[in-house]
Amino acid sequence: MRGRVLPILIVLLAIVLFWYAAAIWMNAPWQSMLYARAGLVDVPVQQFVLDSWAQDKPVLPAPHQVFGEIWNAAIAIAPTSRRSLAYHAWITLSGTLFGFVLGTALGIALAVAIVHNDAANRSLMPWIIASQTVPILAVAPMVVVGFGAVGVTGLLPKALISMYLSFFPVVVGMVKGLRTPEAIQLDLLQTYNATPWQVFAKLRWPSAMPFLFASMKVGIAISLIGAVVGELSNNAGGGLGVRLLTGSYNGQTVQIWAALFIAAALAAVLVIAVGVLERLVNARMGARPV
Amino acid sequence: MTTDLSAANMDKGPPPQAVVSAQNLSLTFGTNDGPVHALSDVNLTIAKGEFVSFIGPSGCGKTTFLRTIADLEQPSSGTLSINGMTPRQARETRAYGYVFQAPALYPWRTIEKNVALPLEIMGYPKAEQAQRIARTMELVNLAGFEQKFPWQLSGGMQQRASIARALAFDADLLLMDEPFGALDEIVRDHLNSELLKLWAATNKTICFVTHSIPEAVYLSTKIVVMSPRPGRVTDVIESTLPKERPLDIRETPEFLAIAARVRDGLRAGHSYEDVV
Numbered sequence: 382m383r384g385r386v387l388p389i390l391i392v393l394l395a396i397v398l399f400w401y402a403a404a405i406w407m408n409a410p411w412q413s414m415l416y417a418r419a420g421l422v423d424v425p426v427q428q429f430v431l432d433s434w435a436q437d438k439p440v441l442p443a444p445h446q447v448f449g450e451i452w453n454a455a456i457a458i459a460p461t462s463r464r465s466l467a468y469h470a471w472i473t474l475s476g477t478l479f480g481f482v483l484g485t486a487l488g489i490a491l492a493v494a495i496v497h498n499d500a501a502n503r504s505l506m507p508w509i510i511a512s513q514t515v516p517i518l519a520v521a522p523m524v525v526v527g528f529g530a531v532g533v534t535g536l537l538p539k540a541l542i543s544m545y546l547s548f549f550p551v552v553v554g555m556v557k558g559l560r561t562p563e564a565i566q567l568d569l570l571q572t573y574n575a576t577p578w579q580v581f582a583k584l585r586w587p588s589a590m591p592f593l594f595a596s597m598k599v600g601i602a603i604s605l606i607g608a609v610v611g612e613l614s615n616n617a618g619g620g621l622g623v624r625l626l627t628g629s630y631n632g633q634t635v636q637i638w639a640a641l642f643i644a645a646a647l648a649a650v651l652v653i654a655v656g657v658l659e660r661l662v663n664a665r666m667g668a669r670p671v
Numbered sequence: 672m673t674t675d676l677s678a679a680n681m682d683k684g685p686p687p688q689a690v691v692s693a694q695n696l697s698l699t700f701g702t703n704d705g706p707v708h709a710l711s712d713v714n715l716t717i718a719k720g721e722f723v724s725f726i727g728p729s730g731c732g733k734t735t736f737l738r739t740i741a742d743l744e745q746p747s748s749g750t751l752s753i754n755g756m757t758p759r760q761a762r763e764t765r766a767y768g769y770v771f772q773a774p775a776l777y778p779w780r781t782i783e784k785n786v787a788l789p790l791e792i793m794g795y796p797k798a799e800q801a802q803r804i805a806r807t808m809e810l811v812n813l814a815g816f817e818q819k820f821p822w823q824l825s826g827g828m829q830q831r832a833s834i835a836r837a838l839a840f841d842a843d844l845l846l847m848d849e850p851f852g853a854l855d856e857i858v859r860d861h862l863n864s865e866l867l868k869l870w871a872a873t874n875k876t877i878c879f880v881t882h883s884i885p886e887a888v889y890l891s892t893k894i895v896v897m898s899p900r901p902g903r904v905t906d907v908i909e910s911t912l913p914k915e916r917p918l919d920i921r922e923t924p925e926f927l928a929i930a931a932r933v934r935d936g937l938r939a940g941h942s943y944e945d946v947v
Contacts, residue, residue, distance in 0.1 A: 572769040666779035667820035
């Protein structure tokens with residue numbers, strides 16, 4: 382563990398330094414314009430740098446501006462307020478989780494059908510792959526607006542978009558996972574005259590666990606993307622997607638970056654949570670300690 | 672292809688106590704390179720309590736014959752009965768336990784839970800499961816390792832656990848497909864003598880596939896010598912060795928005479944010519 386902290390810190394430091402440097406460079410034209418308008422000449426370099434890190438609507442906000450915004454909007458405001466980032470993050474999180482659960486369930490169901498039914502095996506996969514070639518950005522508004530027209534708003538349409546994205550890695554992973562048992566292990570259950578359900582419950586399902594968790598890690602991250610994309614089509618519903626959209630309407634780059642960071646942190650926490658669950662399941666299943 | 676049978680097996684029709692009875696049994700696999708005659712006109716009777724070894728080079732059909740008894744392969748022609756039933760009925764009534772070449776233990780189950788697997792599938796009540804697990808673990812000398820996971824055990828212990836699993840539901844017939852093939856010679860000797868003790872203690876009928884001549888002679892009351900292309904029985908040898916067999920019986924003239932006859936049978940079936 383200790384051996385991993387230092388490299389991470391060094392990379393982090395490099396990113397922060399690069400970010401501050403990039404902020405000076407990208408905000409410089411606008412800063413020069415501001416000085417010209419105010420009639421200021423010969424501004425000292427130090428002043429120029431500090432000013433370029435403190436613009437109202439910078440092209441690239443400096444790290445301290447983004448984290449200041451996160452502090453102000455997520456922690457300093459009551460989480461029930463519509464202006465709170467925590468409030469919007471919760472909306473996105475609930476859509477993500479709901480969609481992820483639906484997507485995982487759908488993915489598992491499709492994989493079970495594909496592994497156990499020859500017709501499904503021959504017909505479903507091309508459609509599943511085709512489903513992922515459709516640009517989600519084009520489909521999402523139709524789903525949200527379509528459901529809105531029949532009075533279904535809020536969590537469900539958004540969750541459906543998350544599901545649409547997240548079932549894919551699960552179905553691909555689980556088809557592979559459910560097929561991992563070797564012939565010898567299937568033969569063994571055959572000699573016991575086991576029912577197909579027993580073969581599934583006692584052999585296929587446990588063998589597929591590593592594949593399930595690998596797919597779920599991918600699935601939960603793209604579930605979050607689905608939820609954010611779904612929110613772009615429904616301004617009234619709130620969520621990090623709405624914050625991104627209103628930020629870009631108003632040129633509030635600091636707000637955009639703050640929402641992006643919250644979304645990234647959320648995704649990281651969710652992937653880690655799946656990883657923790659995986660470790661718990663592995664321990665229960667007697668995995669050799671690594 | 673006529674099959675050379677010893678006099679003891681020439682009588683037609685299964686004797687009343689025959690556990691396995693094969694008549695004119697043939698099995699042909701269709702492959703891209705044309706049909707493969709895995710079994711050709713096999714006639715064999717195995718009586719209750721016998722320890723029968725099947726020996727021969729790769730491709731002689733010994734494993735296929737075992738798998739056909741287990742209803743894992745379907746014969747192309749001929750008849751095969753197990754305890755007077757078809758192989759399918761025998762499988763459905765759980766008439767046999769099968770030990771594969773690899774232990775095939777479930778890595779996510781403890782040894783105890785692995786042995787419990789057939790009992791769970793067959794719906795034994797919990798209390799009886801525990802009792803049967805304890806008894807079979809004792810039989811294969813694995814008492815004390817119940818809570819271990821397979822990776823914590825040596826290869827020989829894993830294979831013993833898989834034998835315990837096959838014994839747990841007390842089928843009278845035990846089918847073993849080169850169970851010790853992957854183990855080193857020392858472990859193998861040890862497990863062989865343990866297997867004989869287990870056989871004496873349980874009075875089961877055992878069909879044992881091997882390609883080791885000493886192993887076949889040491890273990891068996893009857894040795895079935897098989898040859899490839901097509902897979903067929905070339906000799907059936909009734910062992911004259913006593914039931915009590917210490918490991919050093921393998922140096923006696925009697926043992927060597929039987930081993931020589933096995934080798935002759937293999938040679939007669941051209942087993943030494945194309946074997947790679």
